[in-house]
Amino acid sequence: MNALAKKLTSRSTVIALLSLITAALLVALLVPQRGTSGGKVPGWVAALPGQLRSVVEWLGIDNVVGSSWFLVVVALFSLSLMVSTWNQLAAVRGAARRPPRADAVPDGPAVEAPLAAVAEVLEKGGYRLTASSGPVHRFVKYRLGYWGNFLLHLGLVIVVLFSLVYVVTQHRVFIRLVGGEKTAFTPETASEVLGALQFRQELPAAVTLAKLEPAFWPNDRLATLASELAFSRRPSDPPERVAVATSDKSHYGPFLVYQGTVFGRTFDLEIISPQGGLSLERLFLPYPPARNRAAYGEATLKEGLVLKAKYLADASQKSVNLADPLLTLRVYRGSDLLGETTLRRGEMGSVGPLMVRWARDAWWTDILLDGSRGLTGIFAGFAVILAGVLCAYCLVPREVLVREEGGRVVMQQVVRRFAELYRDEFDELVAALAPSLPAGEEGG
Amino acid sequence: MKGSFALVTGFHWGAVIVYVVASILFIYGQYFDRPAMAKRGLWALFPGLVLHGIGLGIWWRMVGHGPYIDRFEVLSSNAWVLLVAFLLFIIPYPRLKTAGVVVIPASFILVALGLFFNPEMKSLPPTFRSVWLVLHIIFYKIAFSAIIIAFAFSIFFLMIRRGRLAGLARKLPDLPGIDIYAYRFAGFGFTFWAIGMLAGSIWAHQSWGIFWNWDPVQTWSLVTWAMFGIYLHLRRFFAWQGERAAWLFVVCFVLTLVSLFFTPLFESSIHAEYFK
Incomplete structure (x- = not known):
């Protein structure tokens, strides 16, 4: 067991694992991955001949971070981190408490001063007495620094463990809402992403988009997007209002509720075909990107017809805010344009063989509900990492060992990392104690 | 004060001129062993920083947000943070001053480069509103400053070892000392890069409901951080030092440039608005 922990x-193990992870991430960056093609097999893999494709898929080259070998490497690295953290704890406790050896400080600068005077100068310089062994005393500046590496490792372990909790308990629900409509959480309306444990928080029965308020910069770019939602826990329950906005999430039950950044208008069209049949078609169009630029969308109708639509938020093109929307419709069969019309709210027009009435329009937007667990732990781990790196790099512990010899003291500086950088600090301390002698030249 | 492009670029060009003068004085003083001249070069940075800071402040007021998005504002603020960090770092580490021969010219090159990109007033996307975004950016800028200083010492090491920069070598610590400075500042860079990355993931969680999504910019940043981790691990546990450590740091520095200035140009990134 000890041999395994040592290994x-x-x-060598740590550097090998770190290099493997880095190399794997580079492969994930340089080779198109499934994640960037919506989870589908990327084109370059599909184009490979059969056997080569099987090898690539078996190795997970097109899905590096989701491949089993990458998970094994990360798991080994995590295990190494955990064992190392335990070792660091033992080491740091030893370093902080151990008494100095009674025969320490065989040489070093000597000053003709009593220990009390030396201690006073050292204390002024930030050094505190931490342990003594007979005539030898250890003064330490930044004792907290001993904990740096341990905290850094502990923070990484916490992040890894809680990331694991997050991955296995993941429950994210995406739902598209239309203004004023009550939308039930069903497999048809909401898509769910579940973790390995298929852990599922209890979803509310329905949600209504009560209000959507986009705000724009003077250059027509989106500044903020805010929604007011009404959740019903059970079908018979009264709705509970929840306000969300971009970068301003809210809580609802066990979920964090996020405002998506996509939004637009739905257009409900009543379509009368030449055969006299009436059908209803709903178009989801994104919001126009600017006052003088339209948003586009299309729908496939019966009998091989395609309805293409575009709209401006304001027909006069004076504002990007929804003022007087203007909808333009075209009907195609294949590449043949059969007709075109422009409508305002409530108007009817003929488009090729069809009669179309703009019956209703409303806002639509996407909302995310995240019921995953472990995030608090991940962020707590971040805080511990932060404390660790600050201790390790900004509070490097400096020790001064002082040995009493008759009426004088012999001093020695011990710094485990970047010792060269703190030599001047020690020289200044010695100079303060023996101003008549140049620092570093006092004989021991 | 109501701002204008002319005012902002005027202040920036003024700062560039002062930085150029400071560079000449400082480098001349360092090479030809004129400490008073080098000192004047350092003092000259202060009026430059004031002009530069006023220019950035007016720009901030005009665009209504911090220097996060446009190339001009990103490069200009990086230069300002670099110089301030350098001046602060030389208080506890006076021997660091010599790194000014790289840091000061790098600053005016960054500002001038930003000006050549034509400053554009870009509005802040709705997801770019969080205190975590501000922390994310500040820590990356500090990390970049520490990495430039470490890069300067790595280059000093490589050149002095080849018998070059004889004038500068007198002002610098001995070769092992230069090597340690590179190591130390690489550690600072690694630290602040980590904090910047963590702050970024908290921002991502607030804005998109996910703290990590393998976005190209995130992944490049993680790769760069891991490379710094490898560098530090090799130095600490494999006793890497000197020449090969310096070369490895040069590789890390190139990765840093790719991470900060090239990957944000990828369309698929959630950072797509940044640096376009």
Whole structure:
């Protein structure tokens, strides 16, 4: 067991695992992945001949971060981190408490001063007495720094463990809402992403988009997007209002509710075909990107017809805010344009063989509900990492060992990392104690 | 004060001129062993920083947000943070001053480069509103500053070892000392890069409901951080030092540039608005 722990934390194992993870991430960056093609097999893989494709898929080259070998490497790295953290704890406790050896400080600068005077100068310089062994005393500046590496490792372990909790308990629900309509959470209306444990929080029965308020910059770019939602826990329950906006999430039950950044208008069209049949068609169009630029969309109708639509938020093109929307419709069969019309709210027009009435329009937007667990732990781990790196790099512990010899003291500086950078600090301390002698030249 | 492009670019060009003068004084003083001249070069940075800071402040007021998006504002603020960080770092580490021969010219090159990109007033996307975004950016800028200083010392090491920069070598610590400075500042860079990355993931969680989504910019940033981790691990546990450590740091520096200035140009990134 000890041999395994030693192997796992050996410098070669750590560097090998770190290099493997880095190389894997580089492959994930340089080779098109499934994640960037909506989870589908990327084109370059599909184009490979059969056997080569099987090898690529088996190796997970097109899905590096989701491949089993990458998970094994990360798991080994995590295990190594955990063992190393335990070792670090033992080491740091030893470093912080251990008494100095009674025969320490065989040489070093000597000053003719009593220990009390030396201690006073050292204390002024930030050094505190931490341990003594007979005539030898250890003064330490930034004792907290001993904990740096341990905290850094502990923080990484916490992040890894809670990321695992997040991955296995993941429950994210995406739902598209239309203004004023009550939308039930069903497999048809909401898409769910579940973690390995298929952990599922209890979803509310329905949600209504009560209000959507986009605000724009003077250059027509979106500034903020805010929604007011009404959740019903059970079908018979009264709705509970929840306000969300971009970068301003809210809580609802066990879920965090996020405002999506996509939105637009739905257009409900009543279509009368030449055969006299009436059908209803709903178009989801994104919001126009600017006052003088339209948003586009299309729908496939019966009998091989395609309805293409575009609209401006304001027919006069004076504002990007929804003022006087103007909808233009075209009907195609194949590449043949059969007709075109322009409508305002409530108007009817003929488009090729069809009569179309703009019956209703409303806002639509996407909302995300996240019921995953473990995020608080991940962020707590971040805080511990932060404390660790600050201790390790900004509070490097400096020790001064002082040995009493008759009426004088011999001093030695011990710094485990970047010792060269703190030599001047020690020289200044010695100079303060023995101003008549140049620092570093006092004999021991 | 109501701002205008002319005012902002005027202040920036003024700062560039002051930085150029400071560079000449400082480099001349360092090469030809004129400490008073080098000192004047350092002091000259202060009026430059004031002009530069006023220019950035007016720009901030005009665009209504911090220097996060447009190339001009990103490069200009990076230069300002670099110089301030350099001046602060030389208080506890006086021997760091010599890195000014790289840092000061790098600053005016960054500002001038930003001006050549034509400053554009870009509005802030709705997801770019969070205190975590501000922390994310500040820590990356500080990390970039520390990395430039470490890069300067790595280059000093490589050149002095080849018998070059004889004038500068007198002002610098001995070769092992230069090597340690590179190591130390790489550590600072690694630290602040980590904090910037963590702050970024909290921002992502607030804005998109996910703290990590393998976005190209995030992944490049993680790769760069891991490379710094490898560098530090090799130095600490494999006793890497000197020449090969310096070369490895040069590789890390190139990765840093790719991460900060090239990957944000990828369309598929959630950082797509940044640096376009």
